[in-house]
Amino acid sequence: MDSILKQIQVVLVETSHSGNIGSAARAMKTMGLSQLRLVNPLQPIDEQAIALSAGAKDVLEQAQTFATFDEAIADCQLVVGSSARLRHLQSTLVNPRKGGEIVMTQAQQGKIAVVFGRERVGLTNDELLKCHYHLNVPTNPEYGSLNLAMAVQLICYEIRNAYLELENLQKIEKKQPLVEYPTAQSLEYFFQHTEKVYRALGFIKNDAMMPKIRRLYQRTHLETTELNILRGMLSAIENHRNK
Ligand code: SAH
16 A cells, blocks of 8 residues: 555655755655655755754655656656646646545556645646646635645645545455354343343342343344353353352
């Protein structure tokens, strides 16, 4: 499953501040993503970037740098661009949750680029045109522009949610060893055994108690191994009394 996350390439286009690259690396790593691509960064990965990456220095060390946007996305089968201003791109616009699902679905087949723009001006129209889908975090319409690394964090979080969802599905499909449940007849023997032991102990004195005990056990939908424990406990009581 982890290899799926490696298919996802986070692409930062012409980032001005190296600190933002470091913070973005940290945001990625917290969400399990590791593949960072930089398009013509205005500052190189420097001390500031490393300081802000905290424990995600490895993401920076592995980061690949490209001269152009086209080169950075060349080997990707799906390109998703993010922007604070996308109102005009209605047909390809998806919210981050849906975007995460699309990314995860496609990541099972090939590399995906998730692209983030420049701090001041975002992505150019030409770059946005090269994206299959456009992601917009539905922020305050009056002040909607997120800090670059925070946009990376939010979008990577949605990718992670979709990843966890997929992981869960695959676990279910793998069919964990099936739990075995006792037959109605074995349960019946157990109830008879219970009644016999507790009548002998003087705890059950009338017919009102057994239906209550039955209801209690039925509600838990006992597994076979659990039923065996209970029967063992009854036998231990009997053995003790017979001593
Ligand atoms: N003034 C620029 C802001 C760029 S912020 C603009 O309006 O585009 C830097 C990058 O962070 C953006 O290019 C985008 O990739 C991401 N970003 C910021 N706010 C976002 C939002 N609300 N939704 C999606 N991405 C966002």
